[in-house]
Amino acid sequence: MKNFLSLSTFLILFYAMANTFFIAEILYADNTVPSLSEDHCLTCHREMGILPSGFNENDIHMQPGLSCSGCHGGNPASDDPEVAMSPKNGFAGVPTRAEIPQFCGKCHSSINFMRTYRPRIQTDQVEQYYTSVHGKKLRLKDQKVAECVSCHTSHAIFSVKDARSTVYPLNVPNTCKKCHSDPDYMKEYHIPTDQFARYATSVHGMDLLENKDTGAPACNDCHGNHGATPPGVESVSHVCGNCHVNNLNYFTASPMAEPFEQLDVHACEQCHGNHGVQKTSDEMVGVGESSVCIACHDAGDNGYHAAEQIHHQIKTFVNLYDSAQVRLKDVQQKGMDDVDILFLLQEANQDLIHSRTLVHTFDPSKVAAKAGEGIKKTNEAIVLERQEVKDYHTRRRGFGIATLFITVLAVALFFKIRDMEKLRKKG
């Protein structure tokens, strides 16, 4: 039966493939671009073993039939190298480093051309590139800065959604690292080369590189890609605020925003760092050793006092919430009902997250109000947890009473049977 099914499946698939192949042949027959098998650039270079290093036939350009001549020009229909690679036939050869952006831009900057293949694709990459540090330096004849192929490769270009691509989110840090983490290569630019090392141990890097979470920010999410540049003082908070929206809103509306700007201090970076940004902890607020507040505030000033208050409110809430979690484990271990408790603690957890976010208002009363809501819910959960544990013991006591009753009944029955047996033996 299974064999029969497999055979049928194979035949159906074969039929479908044959049809698809046939239809594809008809389509190509109508197209002016020769099929890859008829492309003499490809066939000759392959036969002679002189295909460019890193050449990949699955390159995104090869997919719709754009072969070598699509970028390099020439006449792929001719098998005569003199004709095929004649400048008369538009052969452009290998572009120099400085020519590459315009070379790629021939197509990628033309929406009329690009919409044939990808109607929604951007066509401002070259324009953006020349606003980047890379682009500006290239115009100044710098031969080491990144241009298109430095990041995308020349002949193994894949869609950004393809895991094989050098610009796939998980691969971006390693692509940038190739130059930016090489002290010798970067020597003349006088910028640090430890960004990747710090990023890899940051909360963002751990999430992207360790947990493979493509939603976590890579280099380009903060610096841009084609227009890559270090964020300035005025923009760094907006960069972080792209994802951490509430934190940014609270901060910009807080009394701290103005002095930060006056002191020319990076808003988020001042407390959290940049490439090596670590997972936050409640100890960052307050007046303890790990506090970032005491970097500016001294004992006795208003900020110092506010930091102390905020830390106390958050810690009170966290301690209560943690104790409720421990009790929850106990309730679950005892096999008791945890549904309503879970709901309450889930809401309390939301309040805790919100309270922590409200730290960026630097207003103890706002933090206290939200933490108060969470504390109330946590206390309600603790009342339920106590009730469940009490019920658990009540059930056991109930069982004890029932057992006692049943045992008394069983013993009485046992003596009754013994008496009857004695009577039977006598009788």
Place this chain on the structure above:
Amino acid sequence: MKMNWKTNKIYEWLDKRYELTPVIEFMSKKKVPVHKHMIWYYMGGVTLFLFIVQVLSGILLLLYYRPGADTAYESMRFILTKVNFGWLVRSIHSWSANLMIFFVFVHMFSTYFTRAYQKPREITWVSGFLLLLLALGFGFSGYLLPWNELAFFATKVGTDIVGAIPFIGKPLMLVLRGGDDVTGATLTRFYGFHVAVLPAIFTTFLVLHLLFVQRQGMSEPEHLKNLPDAKKKWMSFFPNFFLRDALLWLIVLNVLLFLAVFYPWDLGFKADPFAPAPAGIRPEWYFMFMFQTLKFLPAHILFLEGELVGILAFAIAGIIWMFVPFWEVRPQGTAKIHFMNIAGMAALIYIIIFTIVGYMV
């Protein structure tokens, strides 16, 4: 029988109409043989007690349970968390169901090894075997009712196996599932089987089974049959044996309460038909030996599918087992090894080993 004046009057009134005296005479004369293997006589009684517990706890669950893909799991959760003593009733129902099946097996094998199925009790044996099948049906249909993940996929696998039966398998599977797949329709019909169809059939066979036992009395083991009447010991069924039965029932009730309170039955996660099957899908323990056998069989045996061969083998073995009283091989001469004992032990060991392996693999 001593009765006061009022009770006497009522008895006389009833007796005139329903002729109770011959029945009571019969019951009072009923005797149970006393011997070293008589403990096995109590196994049927324990099974009956657990069945009564099932009926009572099942009726209580019916008050709150709502069949349906969107309501079954929620109503079970409600029973466990909000209904007074709901957790206890549900746990008792689940534990009692498992203990009942266990005691059915004990009762069946004790009957087999004491040769109580022999003439004139052939039909009692057959009715008992049919009761076992119906009890398994109760187990299979009841397993799905909480509509949890494990039960959902176990039912899927179980009904798939039914579908592998030649000729009638596919239509039977469609009838069981109420469609091509296990859905809410399957749940409602399993509910129908569990609370209406099976109880009606089961009660009919149970009444017949009990009537047969009461009419024919307890069977005497071989060694007792050959003793002269003077050397045989007996006890009255009423009240001596009945009270011993009651004592055991009390002990079983206590064990049942202990299990229900200290090891409450888990509800698990709600079934999600679109989720991939979780690891560790397995049927109830009493189906495990069959399930494990089917898993061990190769894809093909000769020209047949392995699974089909397994199902046919179990069906044939079941039929052979059901008709044991009619083909029993009696020992020749003074042979010490009894073929029936070897066959019974082989079946028992097979079931035990494959059940254990099923849980270990």
